[in-house]
Amino acid sequence: MKTTKTIILTLILSMISTNVMPKSFTKAEIYKYNTSVIAEMIKVVQPKMNEKKRKQVALSLYQASRKYAVDPKLMIAIISTESDFNNAAVSVSGDLSLAQINTKVWDVEFNRLGLGKIDKKLLKKDEAYALNKMGKILSILKKRHEKKDSKWYATYHSRTKKFKNAYDGKVQNKLRMIASVANNF
Structure with missing residues (x-):
């Protein structure tokens, strides 16, 4: 009988007590956190970039990745592979900017x-x-190829299997580098 009363009292108290929850993060705090995480990921693959530039690129990258629902880690890996974050880069095939479009x-x-x-x-x-x-571009490629091809992002570089596979290996190496930092957050 005493045990039953204790259980009932515990249940009643648990129902009427309120948990003190910390304030939720504001959108600005989430934005700042995500851009700082992206900046750290960029630093891993491009350590020579100065901090101001890295934060600027991280902010733009965060906005684009959210807008088009593309993983920012993937974008960083591709940019690092394509241009090493050099916005003045021009390839032999005429691809332009840090995104090599x-x-x-x-x-x-x-x-x-x-x-x-x-x-x-x-x-x-x-x-x-x-x-x-x-x-x-990545959102278009993802929509078109993701269901049939787990390496859909490699079509950003080439549709030819041989070149796509070589490119994927480079992107995967960059993703492994980025993962070493991303896992710390």
Whole structure:
């Protein structure tokens, strides 16, 4: 009888007591936290980039990754593989910016999708613009290829199996480097 009363009293007290919960994070705090995590990931693959520049790129990358639902770790790994975060980079095939976007290929596709042409000048001088276009391209590739191909992101570089596999190996190496930091958060 005494045990039953104790159990009932415990249940009643647990129902009427309130838990003191910490305040939830504000959107600004979440934003700042995520950009600082992304900045640390960038630092792992590009340690020579100065802190101010790294934070600026991290902010733009965070915005693009959220807008297009693309993993920022993947974007960092691709950028590191493609251009090593050099926004002035131009490849032998004419790919531009830190995102290494081939405007000849993607202007045709963007036009077909009603998205308009990519501004080459802006692509070369504005990293936020370049990362935004990269995010859009990756979201298109993900939507088209993810169900059939676990390495869908490698089509960012090439559709040829041989080149895609070699590229995937490079991106995977960068992802492993990034994971060493990402797991600490």
